Amino acid sequence: MLDELGFPPSHSVADAATQSPANSLRTALACAARGWPVLPLAPGRKTPAANCARCQGSAHSPATCECIAHGRWCHGFHAATDDSDRIRDWWKSQPRFGVGVACGAAGLLVLDIDAHETPLPQRERLLPGIPIGDHVSLNGLQHGFHSLALLAALRQEADPALDTGTLRVRTPSGGLHVWYRTAPGQTWLCSTGSSPRRALAWQVDVRAQGGYIVAPNTVTGSGRYEVLPGSATPAPLPGWLETELIRTGHQSASLPRQSTGHPTPFRARQAVIAAGAGRDSATRILAAALATIAECRATPEGASFTEKLNRAAFTTGGLVAAGHLDQHAAETVLLEASEHARPGQQRRCASVIRAGLAAGMRRPLVLKDDRP
Incomplete structure (x- = not known):
C-alpha cells in the first residue's frame, strides 16, 4: 500500500x-x-x-x-x-x-x-x-x-x-x-x-x-x-x-528563462536601469518582478495575473520606500510590463499597481547591500 x-x-x-x-x-x-x-x-x-x-x-x-x-x-x-x-x-x-x-x-x-x-x-x-x-x-x-x-x-x-x-x-x-x-x-x-x-x-x-x-x-x-x-x-x-x-542572493546570475516566448519588453528592461535601481540586489528584484508579469502574456486566463501584478507592485513599493527607486519611474515600468501582458487593460492595471505600490511603500525592503 x-x-x-x-x-x-x-x-x-x-x-x-x-x-x-x-x-x-x-x-x-x-x-x-x-x-x-x-x-x-x-x-x-x-x-x-x-x-x-x-x-x-x-x-x-x-x-x-x-x-x-x-x-x-x-x-x-x-x-x-x-x-x-x-x-x-x-x-x-x-x-x-x-x-x-x-x-x-x-x-x-x-x-x-x-x-x-x-x-x-x-x-x-x-x-x-x-x-x-x-x-x-x-x-x-x-x-x-x-x-x-x-x-x-x-x-x-x-x-x-x-x-x-x-x-x-x-x-x-x-x-x-x-x-x-x-x-x-x-x-x-x-x-x-x-x-x-x-x-x-x-x-x-x-x-x-x-x-x-x-x-x-x-x-x-x-x-x-x-x-x-x-x-x-x-x-x-x-x-x-x-x-x-x-x-539574499539565491537567484542564479542568469535571469529565469521566459517559457512564454515573450521576454520582458525592451523598453521595460531599459527602464529598470533608468529608474534608479542602481544596486545589484534591487535590480535583480525589480527584474524578477517584471518577469512574473510578462510571463502572463502567454496565458490570457487562469494565470492569476491580478495577484501577480499586485505582488510585483508591492515588492516594487518596498524598493521605492527604501530609496532604491523613484516612485514615478516604478509606476511607469510596472504599467509598461502590464500593458505587454494584458494589452488594452491599462485602467484596471493602473488601479492594481497604485494600490500595490502604496501598500509596499509602507514596508521598506531592506537589502543586504544596505548594510553599512
Missing part, C-alpha cells in the same frame, strides 16, 4: 528503524515517476553512494565522467536519473540504498530547517540583510524553526514550517524539510544557514540547484524521514519567499 504521493508508509516501530529494500526501490521509482531524478544514498546514511575506485582517485569533472555516461552512480546528484530501468539496476546492485532527489533537476526548492543546539550567532547573521537592534531581546530564540518564524512574522506571512499545503518531512534529528516547486526555467542556488556569504536565515539551509535532498520515508541510522500530515505534494514556491531568496 502506498500513501498519496506513492511512498510506502511505515507500519511499525521496527519498520521505521530499518530500510526495507523493497520500500526503498518503490520510493525511488515513485520519485522518478514524478519527474524527480534520484540518486542512491549509502546504506543507512544521508550521503551519496561512494564513487567507483577510478573516480575516487581522479579529479575529473562529472560532465566528462564515463561512469555517468555508462549509467553508473558516480558523482552524487550529477548522476541522478528518472530512468526506471537504470534505477532498478542500481537497486539490484545494492538493495539497501537510500534515496536522494536532485533538487535543481527536479524543479524543487527545499527549506531544510535545523534544530541544532548551538550558540546564537551575531545578530546580523540571524536574518542576513535585516538589522536586529541591540534593544531587541533574543531570549527564546534557539534554532532554525525560530529564525524562519521570525522572518515570516516580519513579512506578515505564514510560517513555512506550519504550511500544511505543501509536502513537509520530519527529519530524524528533529528538523524539517519543506518542499516547494519552482517556476519553469527558474534557477535557485543552494545555501547553508550558517554561511557568511549567502543565507536565508540562521539554521535554515536552502536545497536547490547543485544539491540534493533525502527522499521521504528514507531510513538512515538515525531514523526515518517521515511525511507529516497535510499535502503530500510540493506546492508552488510562495511569492514572498521568492522575494526573500532574491534579496
